[in-house]
Amino acid sequence: MLWQELEFSARKIYPTVPQDRRLYAILHESHFEAVPPAASIAAMSLGIPVPRIVAPPEIPEAEVGEVAVPEAVVDDALVGVPAQPKPPARLSRNAGFGEGLWSLARYMTQTEVHTYAFSVAANTILSLFPFIVLMFTIARSVFHSHAMEGAIADMIRYFLPTGQEFVTKNMEIVAHARSGVRLASVVMLLISSTGVFLPLEVALNRVWGVTKNRSYFMNQLVSLGLAAGIGTIAMLSVAITAAQQSVLQALFFGHVNNAGFFFLSHWLLQISAAVASILLFFLIYWVLPNRKLPVRAVLPTAIVIGLSWELAKMLYCAALPWMDLHSVYGPFSVSVSLMLWAFVTGLLLLAGAHYSATRHTLRLAHQADLERMKEEKKQ
Numbered sequence: 001m002l003w004q005e006l007e008f009s010a011r012k013i014y015p016t017v018p019q020d021r022r023l024y025a026i027l028h029e030s031h032f033e034a035v036p037p038a039a040s041i042a043a044m045s046l047g048i049p050v051p052r053i054v055a056p057p058e059i060p061e062a063e064v065g066e067v068a069v070p071e072a073v074v075d076d077a078l079v080g081v082p083a084q085p086k087p088p089a090r091l092s093r094n095a096g097f098g099e100g101l102w103s104l105a106r107y108m109t110q111t112e113v114h115t116y117a118f119s120v121a122a123n124t125i126l127s128l129f130p131f132i133v134l135m136f137t138i139a140r141s142v143f144h145s146h147a148m149e150g151a152i153a154d155m156i157r158y159f160l161p162t163g164q165e166f167v168t169k170n171m172e173i174v175a176h177a178r179s180g181v182r183l184a185s186v187v188m189l190l191i192s193s194t195g196v197f198l199p200l201e202v203a204l205n206r207v208w209g210v211t212k213n214r215s216y217f218m219n220q221l222v223s224l225g226l227a228a229g230i231g232t233i234a235m236l237s238v239a240i241t242a243a244q245q246s247v248l249q250a251l252f253f254g255h256v257n258n259a260g261f262f263f264l265s266h267w268l269l270q271i272s273a274a275v276a277s278i279l280l281f282f283l284i285y286w287v288l289p290n291r292k293l294p295v296r297a298v299l300p301t302a303i304v305i306g307l308s309w310e311l312a313k314m315l316y317c318a319a320l321p322w323m324d325l326h327s328v329y330g331p332f333s334v335s336v337s338l339m340l341w342a343f344v345t346g347l348l349l350l351a352g353a354h355y356s357a358t359r360h361t362l363r364l365a366h367q368a369d370l371e372r373m374k375e376e377k378k379q
Helices: 002-013 037-045 097-108 111-142 146-159 164-175 179-207 216-251 259-287 295-323 325-378
Strands: none
Touching: 097 325, 111 146, 111 164, 111 179, 111 216, 111 325, 146 164, 146 216, 146 259, 179 216, 179 259, 179 325, 216 259, 259 295, 259 325, 295 325
């Protein structure tokens, strides 16, 4: 992942120049000579000094008239004009489901996708624990509800694939700490949440063919708004789950230690978590790109990705014992497993965005073809 990020950063700083427009200078009497880039790189790797670019000797004006400069030597990278980004998917108008999946597979193998997903995963881990502390603080200090605290603990156990008891116990201890710790959690949440949404905006803009990202200030405002929206969804889900638990306890007359209560409680929790997941993905798909998108373009994808995320979590939990992270990372295995899960989540989110953009583009093309056929029939 580190090499992918370094390569991606280098390509952003030094834009890629087409092969036929690259000039590698060698000292010569009167002209430049093209040198293959592999030879230049190999020479530098062996410690051989590569000659720097030297201007050709001046020719007296009396001998030669006006010299025409070939168009091939004009390099966009040298004048600071990078090529316009293009959407990663270009499908034909009659592309089928198989072609869409193949386009998605090619998109998921791009280096940029993994770079974005890993950046999102790292910042998600940074913002996860302050977010949990803030939720416990709101439930205790604002709503004064022990039922909501229990619902938060249940949601943590449900959403996290591993280390649920460890995270829940320590976050409750931190939430009971002095007010300075809670204030630090809020500050860290504000900082890290913008780190989550900044690479996501760039990735989604590229998927939807948006050539201009938001300014840094506007991105901060959108990120804070999304963080507030996600927090509101989480607290509503917690409140609904707590109310469901209270209703179930009343229906069972306080006899909660039985299979029927556990079955209903577990499935109600799953339904609440699935709805919260769908709303989370919908907000990101709909708000974060720097263009106006119709709801129908992203809502079906949000539903599919939200449910697929639940299925992926089950598969990930089943694979954790086979991975045996504890024998490799020891006490840090919980952090590593959460980081891997966040990375998988980022990949799933970007996959859904790409598929949503390609299908929406094909739908618009199909509608344009139908309108054109209608106009031809009228004529």
